[in-house]
Amino acid sequence: GTFDISGISSNTAFVSYIRSDVDSSFINLGSKTLNLTNTSCCNAWFNGVIQDGSNGSGGSLILSGGYQWLTNTNTYTGSTWIKQGSELLVYGSISQSNNVIVDGQLDFSGHYSGSSIVALTDTAVDSDHATGYLTLGGSKLTITSPNYSVFHGNIYDGGNSGGSGA
Numbered sequence: 001g002t003f004d005i006s007g008i009s010s011n012t013a014f015v016s017y018i019r020s021d022v023d024s025s026f027i028n029l030g031s032k033t034l035n036l037t038n039t040s041c042c043n044a045w046f047n048g049v050i051q052d053g054s055n056g057s058g059g060s061l062i063l064s065g066g067y068q069w070l071t072n073t074n075t076y077t078g079s080t081w082i083k084q085g086s087e088l089l090v091y092g093s094i095s096q097s098n099n100v101i102v103d104g105q106l107d108f109s110g111h112y113s114g115s116s117i118v119a120l121t122d123t124a125v126d127s128d129h130a131t132g133y134l135t136l137g138g139s140k141l142t143i144t145s146p147n148y149s150v151f152h153g154n155i156y157d158g159g160n161s162g163g164s165g166a
Helices: none
Strands: 002-004 012-015 026-028 033-036 049-051 060-063 066-070 079-082 086-090 099-102 105-107 115-117 133-135 141-143 154-156
Touching: 060 086, 079 086, 099 105
Parallel strands: 002 026, 012 033, 026 049, 033 060, 060 079, 066 086, 079 099, 086 105, 105 133, 115 141, 133 154
Antiparallel strands: none
């Protein structure tokens, strides 16, 4: 099925978590933002695709609480913001998101073939105030627009799948 927020009157849809066990599920953002507010570690696997859809572009994803797993190739083109106290585990792809803002934890350790993102940033003014963690495990992460990336947080090996990232 398809969950379409592109036509809502508000700029942001607040949802507790998203879950789908099938690849044929879609979330159409359009130019809107999907804010996941209170995801649960046991119920928050999303095997579908988050996409801009045909009703606009630049849709964004905010994770403002708990855990969320994304296991498919997501094609939305707006930003991805993982707020402090939240964790996004990417076993698929968020490579088309124009900026990944990590004030919580972003975990690529379950993505063995490597991942790419456009830009990696956070909202900290310096490393003394950073709250973001990037976990690679055995994965390699490629930042395709490094000139637009300033990340003050920590980058770790380990994560859900262990290993040593590059």
